[in-house]
Amino acid sequence: MATAANDATETQPAPPPRRVPIGSPLYNRILETYYDEAAMLDELRYNEWIAWLAKDLRYTVPQRLTRLLADHDQSIDRSVMHYDEDYGMMAARARRLGGNSAFAEDPPSRTRRLITNIRVELTGTEGEYRVLNYMLLTRSRFEQTRMAVLSGERRDRIRDLGDRFELVEREVIIDQSVLGMPNLAIFL
Amino acid sequence: MATAANDATETQPAPPPRRVPIGSPLYNRILETYYDEAAMLDELRYNEWIAWLAKDLRYTVPQRLTRLLADHDQSIDRSVMHYDEDYGMMAARARRLGGNSAFAEDPPSRTRRLITNIRVELTGTEGEYRVLNYMLLTRSRFEQTRMAVLSGERRDRIRDLGDRFELVEREVIIDQSVLGMPNLAIFL
Amino acid sequence: MATAANDATETQPAPPPRRVPIGSPLYNRILETYYDEAAMLDELRYNEWIAWLAKDLRYTVPQRLTRLLADHDQSIDRSVMHYDEDYGMMAARARRLGGNSAFAEDPPSRTRRLITNIRVELTGTEGEYRVLNYMLLTRSRFEQTRMAVLSGERRDRIRDLGDRFELVEREVIIDQSVLGMPNLAIFL
Amino acid sequence: MLTRTSTTLSDGTRIADLVRTETREVELRVLSDAEIYELEMERVFGKTWLLLGHASEIPNSGDFVMRDMGNDSVIVARDRAGDIHVSLNVCAHRGMRVCLSDRGNTQIHKCVYHGWAFKPNGDFIGSPIAEEKMHGELTPKSELGLRKARVHIYAGLIFATWNLDGPSFDEFLGEMKWYYDMIFQRTAGGWEVLGPPQRFMVDANWKAAGEQSAADGFHTLTLHRWLDEMFGNGGSELTSTMYGVEVGSDHGHALRCQSLSKKFARARDFDSGTMSVEERWNILPAPGCTPDMLDEVRKNLTPEQMEQLMTNPPQVGGIFPNVLLACIYAPQPDGRILGSMALHTYIPRGPDRLEFVNWVFAEKGTSEEDKQTMLRNTIFMLGTSGLVEQDDSDTWPHMTASARGTQGRKMTMKYQAINKLPPPANWRGPAKAYDGFTKDDTQWNWWMYWRELMSIPA
Amino acid sequence: MLTRTSTTLSDGTRIADLVRTETREVELRVLSDAEIYELEMERVFGKTWLLLGHASEIPNSGDFVMRDMGNDSVIVARDRAGDIHVSLNVCAHRGMRVCLSDRGNTQIHKCVYHGWAFKPNGDFIGSPIAEEKMHGELTPKSELGLRKARVHIYAGLIFATWNLDGPSFDEFLGEMKWYYDMIFQRTAGGWEVLGPPQRFMVDANWKAAGEQSAADGFHTLTLHRWLDEMFGNGGSELTSTMYGVEVGSDHGHALRCQSLSKKFARARDFDSGTMSVEERWNILPAPGCTPDMLDEVRKNLTPEQMEQLMTNPPQVGGIFPNVLLACIYAPQPDGRILGSMALHTYIPRGPDRLEFVNWVFAEKGTSEEDKQTMLRNTIFMLGTSGLVEQDDSDTWPHMTASARGTQGRKMTMKYQAINKLPPPANWRGPAKAYDGFTKDDTQWNWWMYWRELMSIPA
Amino acid sequence: MLTRTSTTLSDGTRIADLVRTETREVELRVLSDAEIYELEMERVFGKTWLLLGHASEIPNSGDFVMRDMGNDSVIVARDRAGDIHVSLNVCAHRGMRVCLSDRGNTQIHKCVYHGWAFKPNGDFIGSPIAEEKMHGELTPKSELGLRKARVHIYAGLIFATWNLDGPSFDEFLGEMKWYYDMIFQRTAGGWEVLGPPQRFMVDANWKAAGEQSAADGFHTLTLHRWLDEMFGNGGSELTSTMYGVEVGSDHGHALRCQSLSKKFARARDFDSGTMSVEERWNILPAPGCTPDMLDEVRKNLTPEQMEQLMTNPPQVGGIFPNVLLACIYAPQPDGRILGSMALHTYIPRGPDRLEFVNWVFAEKGTSEEDKQTMLRNTIFMLGTSGLVEQDDSDTWPHMTASARGTQGRKMTMKYQAINKLPPPANWRGPAKAYDGFTKDDTQWNWWMYWRELMSIPA
Ligand code: FES
Ligand code: FES
Ligand code: FES
Ligand SMILES: [Fe+3]
Numbered sequence A, B, C: 001m002a003t004a005a006n007d008a009t010e011t012q013p014a015p016p017p018r019r020v021p022i023g024s025p026l027y028n029r030i031l032e033t034y035y036d037e038a039a040m041l042d043e044l045r046y047n048e049w050i051a052w053l054a055k056d057l058r059y060t061v062p063q064r065l066t067r068l069l070a071d072h073d074q075s076i077d078r079s080v081m082h083y084d085e086d087y088g089m090m091a092a093r094a095r096r097l098g099g100n101s102a103f104a105e106d107p108p109s110r111t112r113r114l115i116t117n118i119r120v121e122l123t124g125t126e127g128e129y130r131v132l133n134y135m136l137l138t139r140s141r142f143e144q145t146r147m148a149v150l151s152g153e154r155r156d157r158i159r160d161l162g163d164r165f166e167l168v169e170r171e172v173i174i175d176q177s178v179l180g181m182p183n184l185a186i187f188l
Numbered sequence D, E, F: 001m002l003t004r005t006s007t008t009l010s011d012g013t014r015i016a017d018l019v020r021t022e023t024r025e026v027e028l029r030v031l032s033d034a035e036i037y038e039l040e041m042e043r044v045f046g047k048t049w050l051l052l053g054h055a056s057e058i059p060n061s062g063d064f065v066m067r068d069m070g071n072d073s074v075i076v077a078r079d080r081a082g083d084i085h086v087s088l089n090v091c092a093h094r095g096m097r098v099c100l101s102d103r104g105n106t107q108i109h110k111c112v113y114h115g116w117a118f119k120p121n122g123d124f125i126g127s128p129i130a131e132e133k134m135h136g137e138l139t140p141k142s143e144l145g146l147r148k149a150r151v152h153i154y155a156g157l158i159f160a161t162w163n164l165d166g167p168s169f170d171e172f173l174g175e176m177k178w179y180y181d182m183i184f185q186r187t188a189g190g191w192e193v194l195g196p197p198q199r200f201m202v203d204a205n206w207k208a209a210g211e212q213s214a215a216d217g218f219h220t221l222t223l224h225r226w227l228d229e230m231f232g233n234g235g236s237e238l239t240s241t242m243y244g245v246e247v248g249s250d251h252g253h254a255l256r257c258q259s260l261s262k263k264f265a266r267a268r269d270f271d272s273g274t275m276s277v278e279e280r281w282n283i284l285p286a287p288g289c290t291p292d293m294l295d296e297v298r299k300n301l302t303p304e305q306m307e308q309l310m311t312n313p314p315q316v317g318g319i320f321p322n323v324l325l326a327c328i329y330a331p332q333p334d335g336r337i338l339g340s341m342a343l344h345t346y347i348p349r350g351p352d353r354l355e356f357v358n359w360v361f362a363e364k365g366t367s368e369e370d371k372q373t374m375l376r377n378t379i380f381m382l383g384t385s386g387l388v389e390q391d392d393s394d395t396w397p398h399m400t401a402s403a404r405g406t407q408g409r410k411m412t413m414k415y416q417a418i419n420k421l422p423p424p425a426n427w428r429g430p431a432k433a434y435d436g437f438t439k440d441d442t443q444w445n446w447w448m449y450w451r452e453l454m455s456i457p458a
């Protein structure tokens, strides 16, 4: 089995990345962008959401494995993931969802993406930033009275286009080894 | 049946409202106000909470319906709502809760209102702002070990009184079509 | 039974403490600190976390009792608490967790600490601040598909060391009278 | 699991013994026992008429709402002829839920799984690629429709039952219809729904709510005593509302009638026997009516009903097994008394869960403005956030929890407050009428009918 | 559902066969089977004495706490005469939970539903609007009270049982009382609770915790081996604590006695037989005691108990069915050894859930400062965040999950480590005493008593 | 609870009658009934061969994964000799889960509770403090190991069963092996897993997914009609995929074979009977293969299989009871057609829950880059976020909910679309082959085998 895809995400001996301070104009613009993004998804405005994805996007949701503490670096697995997409695939997914027969989400779920703990760092590339943020997703379908809840961290890279940002990379570290939903027909 | 009350909230062709930028002094004052409000409710300080309501308040919690995607604009229903109140009614509710025999909340629930994703916009009216914010409400009564969780968006209008704000309008879009709690004896 | 430990936390007739405004440089630094702290715990970086604890730390998690509204001031009980620790005890706990046989957390839980509603106040002591913040903790162990969720307020005191802060006092007001987890082997 | 003909539970208890007729007690275990719950789904919810909504919710051809009969989902739809049909929302092919949205409009209910299609009346239309006859030939097409329930529309209210050969709806209401007509049938237009019903989940057995709906007047005095503290003047008000006439029947239906002369100052002399119906109507028309509607109402009611309406109209009560109705008089600043009505159903969702469904009604023809006023008044008191009913919905779960305890389930609910007064003087109505202070008789009747149904093998 | 007299499960298994006496095995299904759980509620929790708290929690007239006996909520209240009563927290009227708060003080427990009122001893006081006699006349007022449990106060500990005619509490403890007295009754003042108990929920069958409380010493070596890694020096320490004397009885009670001479350097010579009680007491008084208390303790214990206390005192163990007790010696910088005690109960909350309740005690009269020290030491090790017990509470759910598996439930728990040593030399105490390395005998006794109770038709 | 020999449910229903052979209907209650579910755990999941993973997941000595057989957790581990063993993950001592992590490598599986240790093959090694023999002497050490399942490795796929004396794996596959070999055994290297399987929970009975896996081709036309809307040109494409040959057996296995000539333009003439195998192979090699592999494949398959592979290869289907397999052809810009394969198992997690486990495979030797392309293609369509299967996993819960309704559970699932065409002309393969438009025969065979197993007392 391909195991090279596993890696140690928790311990980075590299020099600490430079932070974009909370309260800086750049940070604030990014915060607005993230709140707007959540609203787009929660309000099913898929076209707008696709517009914020970069053409060179990589969008992944690795699996989580239950591993002993000694093997903790193997607890995120990037071989067979829940999502592993490029821009075209995400656009196709969104097109489908907006169509007439994406029954997995028709009727649509009622979702809410609460975004917190946003930290921004410079990357090696001018105008690109790493945005770490926590997400609590709630999802309710039909007459369900116990909402599905999923938490995780989104490890993003975004690109400053001057008047707006675009999402270049997103990796979502979810907090379940067996996902508690019947599908991920919704985007994280 | 009265259907005029339904409307399309997700798609507004109107020109985009002007934003109160995150990080601006006005935004920051509003943020403080919202955190303080959550604390008032979570700590049962109803008198203080009532003091932040405008005398011309409209406070509503529409119903959510499960509708096909094609009828998504009907998924928020503003005819028979969960709450539809003016200032006097809210004050009466709070008075009751603070009394000796509001058994629905005596013993009181332990609640927490986590407020995130706050976006502020100018309105057509000087000194009044639209405040969109996400709320995650947790509620625990008696020996319950699974907390009731309710997410939603509050679509508010607030008025700047100089030294403080007051709440002029609140509409809470909850994310369940069948509410998962035995009542809404608590305020959202 | 010792009852002196109970007190009324909800109603303080004292003069209102002075606030560290949201958006001020100090507030922003504190926000960064709290987001970083959450990441340390969620990523099991216990050594770093211990480094942010002051040597004179007091760390407590009182019990919550279901009491009638008339006795609401007794709903937080500080006699037999869930945690009542000093620096040395917390360090010992962290050492154990990082060892080879803390089976309560080996394999480790997947946790997420969403921090919101952060309010900062001056204290009587120069360079020390009171930080009130809400926490939503999610926890998933093994193949659990319904995440354990715990909300609460952390009432902290932190000390400014110039280049960083340290935690001097933390009291976590949790929102359950019967805790819905088999242990608090994780830190709040 | 019991067989369909059991008259004892699997621990040997006779079902009939759960309701102890000699001492008017009911074993608390009925609120938690899974076996009893399953039997109820067959013998109560599979047999009686159930309220599903109101015709004004689906005014047009093709309109539908998705509702519940006991623990089964059904489609309530109007066909091109204007008739309302109720069909089991279970695809005849492989059991998929056919209708997936709370409401809508369509002439073709198409199952998303393999595409079988059904008419608003449940009839099978066909399956995709007609030439392949994917529905086969073993079952005739006429039997491939959705299972149909028997429907009765009463004053616009949509009732249905799986009991195709059982009592008619009028037999079901029995003598009590005389009173219900006064509420539901007094005007030509009738009531109209103001919107989709509120829905919320209560962790309680449905009977905790159901038995209360059979006119438990007494609990108001304690559980809702805030009414007195907030609106009253020291406790006397609420106590006075304890008096009235409760009517009930062998079928468990119940209503509380309250004297207008005691409730409204302006109606002080209504009982004097000296005022004509006209005089009284002009002073205080029935809730939701205006003075000019007297002739219309007279056309719909008998003189006896009319007299009853102007003295002791029914105000609150239930329809067996799971309906509560509440009439609301809302005095306005301009002197008018607006009237609205709320109907609830308590949908069983397991031995310890019920879904509370709350419709709000106004008389058709009420002005939009008055409707809004009435609606706001109503949800202020009833339903999700209603100041009265939020206390009830926090109470039923405790009863249900008590019934889960091994010792608790052996306790009983008692209905030993027995009305001993003579029937009310000059009472015009049929059924059993109990005068004076609210007692337990109507609730006891409710349980006796539950016992009767539960003892009959399906 | 089984009848009250069943001795077989509904799949035909003889209940007695679940515990295989020849091979000392217990079928794992006992940790998950819903039918067995229901039987336990009757035959174990409905029959034995259950620990509910301590008198020091409700020192004043009217004080009450809300607690649980098996799956039933009860009110534990003190009346004006100072007596403690335990009443089923189920309203005699319609089953509402009467007491809604964890603790408080009242002379009148008034049900919020219809206002029936009860005394701290459970007696019925009356219902609102007395002249209407809303409680009826079919049942005498003397029978309208809350159902009362039989209460026994032992050294301040509040025990109760539904078995009104069963064995006395002393019979229940039997020979083991000799040992428990040494812990609970040695001082005049006795223990006092330091606050409301910690409470938390574990997704495990109560017996996973219960059987462990019957003195499973062996698991410490592996599950708690961090103790060694952190405090020990290479594994020898923990192994040494495996030695001692386990005492147990036919009633499933169990205690582990540990040699002071092995545990404390200063007590090195306690077993030499050359030191008087006084000498030893001055060097190492019983935990929680000060040197000057020797006379007091001597008054309460026999010379044999005294000798036992100064050589091999009981330290940890359980009381059947669901109590764990742990004595904690906490050596202080000033040379004193503080002693605290923790008691747990494991409340059954369904076949796969238990509520862990953890009280912490100090000897009455301990200084406030010492109490705080002891309290912090105790919760550092035990309960919610306790470094020892957090491992246990993560283990029991796995056992329970194993027992849910169709193959897993056919496996067995084994108690085949049998003590074969002769009884300890010069042992002063009664009951069964097992010397040497910890074995499975006391746990096996626990199961044998469980088997005995479960085999008796209710 | 039923005894192990029951042939009727406790309500009197004959188990065999749940599947109505005359009208080809299955009672919907089978999707919700707890009693039936428990029986299935014994009679289906306790008896048949179950897929647990692939040898390439644990390539090295000591490697293990934790998997599930029905509702039991098992350890799948490789020993030093390279053999793969499957052991019940329940400690022989007290039932603790021995293995706690999803995967890893160890030669000693040590239980954290009391330290009993086991080999990768399940054998008991010993317990701590050997001289104390804490495992006792009543049971020989040879019987203290973890319970071992019977294992069969088929083309690297790890199958196991608790039925130690039952049919061999080859007997289990029966005639269908001829077809499975074409997929699993065609190359020397075989398939390899690309990573740990996706896992997610669906609130549905496992059979809602299971019966679909027995080659329900028809639902694609409606439930997955987006395929047509997005990729097709007006509906004709999907309909054409409805045609093919379905093969099935009495053991409930099923596969759909699709004509290459209809699917790929370049294979237009494959059915003409004029092209040699070589010619065809060079135009369109089997998915995952390259043109140069023809000889290798020919070595592994018979000429008849080879012919079948080049005309109507099996593409999608299932292995009774809970395996779905899907072969994916992915045409590349460079003209190659990459092939991947997905296997699912549907793990029963209660009457109304299943865990969906999804492995993705590539032929061993595929380049890393091609693997990544195939992997991304596959998860784009199948599994957690797969555009096709996200619709399925939202459907099964509705069927399960229908089956919970008291009226709903009385409805039936129908399999009345019967293939009446003659067997396909010149068909080379064994088993039952159904030509033409997809019908219900293979699914019906699935239910008939379920019926057979369920009717046999354990
Ligand atoms: S289940 Fe409805 S069409 Fe097949
Ligand atoms: S239930 Fe307690 S007074 Fe009626
Ligand atoms: S349960 Fe595994 S060693 Fe005891
Ligand atoms: Fe009420």
Ligand SMILES: [Fe+3]
Pocket: E219, E220, E223, E224, E388, E389, E392
């Ligand atoms: Fe332990």
Ligand SMILES: [Fe+3]
Pocket: F219, F220, F223, F224, F388, F389, F392
């Ligand atoms: Fe499909």
